[in-house]
Amino acid sequence: MSDPLHHIEAKLEAGERLSFDDGVTLFNHPDLHEIGRLANREREKRHGATTYYNYNLRLEATNVCVASCMFCSFARLKPGDADAYTMTLEQVFDKLRARKDQPLTEVHVVNGLHPDLPFSYYTDLLIGLKAIRPEIHLKCFTAVEIAFFADLYKMTDEQVMRELMAAGLDSLPGGGAEIFAPRVRLKIAHDKCDADRYMSIHRFAHSVGMKTNVTMLYGHIETFEERVDHMIRVRDVNDETHGFQAFIPLAFHPDNNQLRKLPAPSASDTLRTIAVSRLMVDNVPHIKAFWVATGVDVAQISLWYGANDLDGTVQEEKIYHMAGSRTPLAMTPEAIERLVTIAGREPVERDTFYNRITH
Ligand code: SF4
Structure with a gap:
């Protein structure tokens, strides 16, 4: 019997889209390096050797969270719990003020789902960050946070988005996607909005001209089929909106959370997942190896x-x-x-929209 990778390679050469079954085959095939070769060829068709990074600052203003996602080591249930924190707005602003000499282009903010803060905390946070550095792009609040704000403050998702945009929101990060398949989502992240709502918030963002990212948390209880399903859901939405600019596979980390008995995904699983993402999510231009999640060495190989x-x-x-x-x-x-x-690649500093930055 011929190797199924030959069939997949022929489809790629003909510019044909890979199917669900092709994605599952790629996850099960023993020849990781051959899958990497196919993925690298698609990468080089689109980007050559160029490897993007940006000068950014990540902030998490609070880890107080009403949810109890099984993979999460960050959240604390209540203000006052050991290690729970909520920054004052001045503390958030000081983080940016302290970097006044850095040519930052982006601030990325995601938080726990805090039950007691007023909505003005978030709008004032955006207004204050923009006042300090008006030129900086604010990529803030996952779709899960947007849905949470809407429910908590009795607004629609669209109203929340419009008010945050009026306060300075420029785009949404991709967090909160986890695994879209309900079997997994209900087990590991049952408090989070479902896949349809996550996607409808991103669709709205795309409809008003925003570019956003989308993640996938892998290496816990999901099957390969559920990873491929996740990728195809992203691909389907982007066929319509063209608004997802980066797909970000995120490795599950097991310390200090309810899934701590599971091993972390191996380096070969991470490389394979990145490669399959490149091959399956063919209409999202950028596949990101978030070095904090992959580890620096694996990020280089990726x-x-x-x-x-x-x-x-x-x-x-x-x-x-x-x-x-x-x-x-x-x-x-x-x-x-x-x-x-x-690693043999060409580094290019970019802004949030992948424009090349020259200093
Ligand atoms: S919503 Fe976010 S912060 Fe809260 S438990 Fe889930 S992953 Fe952790």
């Missing part, structure tokens, strides 16, 4: 397995580090450029 983006300088990150990530808290642009160059 640049030959379909990834063309490494996220950025990050600077502050709690969600993965509380779940056991041993990566540094920050990387300088010089460190990122060095690791990309050593």
Whole structure:
């Protein structure tokens, strides 16, 4: 019997879209390097050797959260619980003020689902960050947070989005997607909005001209079929909206959470998942290896397995580090450029919309 990868390669050469079954085949096929070769070819068709990163700052203003996602090590249920924190707005602003000499292009903010803060906390946060650095792009609040705000403050998702946009919101990050298949989502993230609502919030963002990202949390209780289903849902939406600009597979980390008995995904699973993402999610231009989640070494190798983006300088990150990530808290642009160059790729600083930055 002929190797099913030959059939997949022929489809790719003919510019044909891969099917659900092809995606499952790619996950089950033993030859990881051959899958990487196919993914790398698609990467180079679109981006050559270019590898993007940005000069960004991540902030998590509160880890108080009413949800209890099984994979989460970051959330604390109530204000006052050990390690629970909620920054004052001035503390958030000080994080940006302290970096006044950095040529940042983006601030990325995601939070726990805090039950007691007023909506004005979030609008004032955006207004205040823009007042300090008007030129900085604010990529804030996952679709899950938008849905939570709508329910808590008795608004529609669209009203929430419009008010946040009026306060300075520029785009949405991709977090909160986890795995869309209800079997998994109901087990590991039952408090979160479902896949349809997640997608409808992103669809709305795309309809008003925003570009957004979308993630996939892999390596826990999901099957390969459920990963492929997740990818195809993203692909289907992007056929209509063209608004997802980056697909970000996120490795599950098992420390300090309810899934701690599971092993973390292996390096080969991470490389394979990035490669299959490149091959299946053919209409989202950028596949990101978020180095905090993959680890720096695997992120370097992933640049030959379909990834063309490494996220950025990050600077502050709690969600993965509380779940056991041993990566540094920050990387300088010089460190990122060095690791990309050593990996044999060409580093390019970008803004949020993948425009090349020259200083
Ligand atoms: S993943 Fe997000 S929504 Fe879920 S418990 Fe953690 S902070 Fe809360």
